[in-house]
Amino acid sequence: MAKRRISKKEQERIKQIIELLDEYYEGHEETFLDHENPLQLLVATILSAQCTDERVNQVTKKLFQRYKTAQDYASADIKELERYIYSTGFYRNKAKNIIGAANMLVAEFDGQVPSDIESLIKLPGVGRKTANVIRGNIYKIPSIVVDTHVKRISNRLGFTKSSDPEKIEFELMELIPEDYWIEYNHKIIAHGRNICTARGPKCSKCFMSHLCPYYKKSLK
Ligand code: SF4
DSSP states (O other): OOOOOOOHHHHHHHHHHHHHHHHHTTTOOSOSSOOSSHHHHHHHHHHTTTSOHHHHHHHHHHHHHHOOSHHHHHTOOHHHHHHHHGGGSOHHHHHHHHHHHHHHHHHHSTTOOOOSHHHHTTSTTOOHHHHHHHHHHTTOOOOOOOOHHHHHHHHHTTSOOOOOHHHHHHHHHHHSOGGGHHHHHHHHHHHHHHTSOSSSOOGGGOTTGGGOHHHHHHHO
16 A cells, blocks of 8 residues: 655644643553453453443453453353443343453463454454554554544544544554554543543634644634
8 A cells, every 4th residue: 555645744733733632631641441461451342342431440340350361251151241241231242252252362372362463353352443452552562543532533633534443543553653653542532531522522622723624624
């Protein structure tokens, strides 16, 4: 694929956006999902599909006491696991995926969570988003996570015109400096929760409205 040409002006705009995100969201450098090891983050991320991080954190408090290793999940009684994760929604599918992923971890990865994307996306219930959460947060490998906030705000900021998460991921990789890929996600999530909400973004309170094409268009 041909590399996108980025004008000096656009590079400067991106630099200013990053500086402002850093200034306003200092301290937002971690995922909101509580975890103490790679397996816990993997399970929490699977549970976070169509569910708030707050709810996932409530559920995992008890779940992580009951199941500690990949083998624990692999040999779990599915009905019992479903009861633990019921309130995160889509619990049948999530339970099936957690058990499936755990079985694969035991069979192919010695019970450990791998770090390479090809292995991660082979696990049931794990797509590029979850794989990149693991890579960035656990292994500190530069990765861009395209979740609902990143998708929406990257479009509003004019970084992409796509709705396809994989396409957005690759477009952002061209625009955002590699050493900012992990943080971009955390800071954009903070912005999406506080100001650039899905409905009725608070553009008049936004510190980067002067750099935002969505806002400029709304003034016309
Ligand atoms: S100006 Fe509005 S649309 Fe643009 S980033 Fe800020 S809140 Fe979002």
